[in-house]
Amino acid sequence: MVVGQRHQALGERAIDAAAAVDQQLAGLDQRSGCLGHGRRAYREDTAAVSASRRALSIVGRISVDIAPLRESRPYRALWIGQLVSMVGRQITVVAVPYQVYQLTHSSFAVGALGFVQVVPLVAVSLAGGAVADRVDRRRLLLLTQVLLGGCSSLLAAGALLGTPPLGFVYAVTGAAAAVSAIDSPTRAAMIPNLVSRRQLPAAQMLNIALFQTSLIAGPALAGLVLSHAGLGAAYLIDVATFAAAVIALLMVPPQPPRGERREAPLAAIGRGLAFIARQPAVLGGFLIDLVAMIFGMRRALFPVLAATTFHAGAGGLGLLFAAPAVGAVAAALSSGWLSRRSRLGTVIVVSVAVWGASVAGFGLVSSLWPALALLAVGGAADTYSAVCRSTMLQTITPDELRGRLSSVYFMVVVGGPYLGDIEAGSVGSAVSPEASIVSGGAIVLLGTVAVAAGFPALLRYRQHPTTTEHRDTESR
Numbered sequence: 001m002v003v004g005q006r007h008q009a010l011g012e013r014a015i016d017a018a019a020a021v022d023q024q025l026a027g028l029d030q031r032s033g034c035l036g037h038g039r040r041a042y043r044e045d046t047a048a049v050s051a052s053r054r055a056l057s058i059v060g061r062i063s064v065d066i067a068p069l070r071e072s073r074p075y076r077a078l079w080i081g082q083l084v085s086m087v088g089r090q091i092t093v094v095a096v097p098y099q100v101y102q103l104t105h106s107s108f109a110v111g112a113l114g115f116v117q118v119v120p121l122v123a124v125s126l127a128g129g130a131v132a133d134r135v136d137r138r139r140l141l142l143l144t145q146v147l148l149g150g151c152s153s154l155l156a157a158g159a160l161l162g163t164p165p166l167g168f169v170y171a172v173t174g175a176a177a178a179v180s181a182i183d184s185p186t187r188a189a190m191i192p193n194l195v196s197r198r199q200l201p202a203a204q205m206l207n208i209a210l211f212q213t214s215l216i217a218g219p220a221l222a223g224l225v226l227s228h229a230g231l232g233a234a235y236l237i238d239v240a241t242f243a244a245a246v247i248a249l250l251m252v253p254p255q256p257p258r259g260e261r262r263e264a265p266l267a268a269i270g271r272g273l274a275f276i277a278r279q280p281a282v283l284g285g286f287l288i289d290l291v292a293m294i295f296g297m298r299r300a301l302f303p304v305l306a307a308t309t310f311h312a313g314a315g316g317l318g319l320l321f322a323a324p325a326v327g328a329v330a331a332a333l334s335s336g337w338l339s340r341r342s343r344l345g346t347v348i349v350v351s352v353a354v355w356g357a358s359v360a361g362f363g364l365v366s367s368l369w370p371a372l373a374l375l376a377v378g379g380a381a382d383t384y385s386a387v388c389r390s391t392m393l394q395t396i397t398p399d400e401l402r403g404r405l406s407s408v409y410f411m412v413v414v415g416g417p418y419l420g421d422i423e424a425g426s427v428g429s430a431v432s433p434e435a436s437i438v439s440g441g442a443i444v445l446l447g448t449v450a451v452a453a454g455f456p457a458l459l460r461y462r463q464h465p466t467t468t469e470h471r472d473t474e475s476r
Contacts, residue, residue: 066206072194072195074194083213087213088239090217091234093222094234095234096173099231106429107304107425107433109166110421111421111425118419122415127269128186130404132189132402139254140182141249145249146242148176149242151173159230159234177414181407189402189403200395205387208328214325219317219322221318223315257400258399272405280457281392285458288348289416292355294419296359297420298437299321299417301425301428302317324375330376343461344392345461349458351384355382356445358378359444360438386413
C-alpha cells in the first residue's frame with residue numbers, strides 16, 4: 001500500500017515535471033518567435049532606411065547646386081536682381097513682335113526684327129567686350145541698366161500715345177539690342193570673380209535657370225497683360241523691374257579691371273579673336289551653337305502659328321514662348337550630375353542633336369499641347385548644351401580676356417536667334433511656317449554631325465575639377 005502510494009506520488013511528480021518542461025519549451029518557442037519577428041522587422045526597417053538614403057543620395061546628385069547663392073553674397077544679390085529685371089525684359093520680348101504683327105499682319109515684318117537687332121548687336125558686341133575688360137564692370141552694368149530702362153520707357157510712351165510708326169519700334173528695339181550687347185558680356189565676365197572656380201559650373205547653371213525661369217514667367221505674364229491691359233502696361237512693367245537690377249548692383253563690390261596691359265581697341269579685339277582661333281574646342285562650341293540658333297530658333301513664326309495653326313491667340317503665343325523655358329528649368333533643377341561630368345564636349349554635341357530633332361518634330365504637329373511638349377524637350381537639351389559651353393569658355397579664358405570672349409559668346413547666343421528670325425520669317429513667308437521649321441531642324445542635325453567631325457577637340461574636351469580660387473577676398 002505504501003509502495004503503491006509512493007509510486008503514485010512519484011508518477012504525479014513526473015507528470016508535473018513534464019508539464020513544467022513543456023511550459024518552458026513553449027515559452028522558449030514563443031520567445032524565439034518574437035525574436036525572429038523582431039529580427040525580420042529590424043531587417044525590414046533597415047532596408048527601408050537604406051532605400052530612403054539611396055533615394056536621397058540620387059536626388060542630391062542630380063539636384064541643382066545652390067552653393068554659389070548660399071556662400072557668395074555679391075553673387076546672390078546680382079542673381080536676385082537680374083531675375084526680377086529679366087522677367088520684365090521677357091515681357092517686352094513678347095510684346096514687341098506682338099506689336100509688330102498687330103501693326104503689319106506680316107510674318108516677314110516680325111522676322112525683320114531679327115535684322116534690326118542683329119546689326120547693332122554685331123557692331124557693338126566685340127567693342128563692348130573690350131570695354132568690359134578695361135573699366136569697372138559694376139559701374140558699366142549700372143549704366144546699361146539705366147539705358148535699357150530708357151528704351152522700354154520709349155516703347156511704353158509710343159504705345160500709350162497711340163499707334164507708333166513701325167520705324168519707331170524698330171529703332172528703339174535696335175538701340176536696346178546695342179545696349180544689351182554691352183550688358184550681357186559684362187555680366188558674364190564678372191561672375192567668375194564672384195564665385196570660386198569649383199562653383200563655376202553651378203553658377204553657370206543657376207544663371208541659365210534664372211534666364212529660363214524668366215522665359216516662363218515673362219511670356220506667361222505677357223500673355224495676361226497683353227490680353228487684359230495692353231501694350232503700354234506691358235512695357236511699363238519692364239521699366240519698373242529695372243529698379244531691382246540697379247539696387248542689386250549697388251550691393252556688389254566694385255569690379256575694376258585686373259589686367260595691367262593697355263591696348264588699342266582694335267588690337268584688343270584682335271587678341272580675343274586670336275585666342276578663340278587657338279582653342280579648337282571653344283571654336284567648335286561656338287560654331288555648333290551658331291548652327292543650332294540660326295536654324296533651330298523659330299520664334300519669329302510663333303505669332304502666325306498661334307493665330308492660324310493652333311488658333312490660340314495671345315495666350316497661346318505666351319505659351320509657345322514659355323514652353324522651351326519649362327524644359328530648361330526642369331533641366332536646370334536636375335543638373336547636379338553635370339558638376340561631376342568631365343566630357344562636357346560630348347554633352348554639347350548630343351544636346352544640340354536632341355534640340356534639332358525636337359525642332360523638326362515641332363514643325364510636324366498641328367496641336368498645341370504636343371507642340372509645347374516638343375519645345376520643352378528642346379529647351380532642356382539646349383540648357384545642358386549652354387551650361388557646358390559657358391563653363392568650358394569661362395574655365396579656359398583668362399580674366400583679362402573674359403569680357404571679349406563673353407561678347408563673342410553673347411553674339412552667338414543672341415545674334416544667332418536674330419539671324420534665325422530672318423531666315424525663319426523669309427522661308428515661312430515664301431513656303432510655309434511648317435516647312436521652315438522642319439527644314440531648320442534637319443539642318444541642325446546635319447550641322448551637328450559636320451561640326452563634330454570637323455572639330456574632334458570638342459568631343460574630346462574634358463573638364464578637370466579643381467578647387468583653385470579665382471575671386472578676391474573682398475568679392476566674397
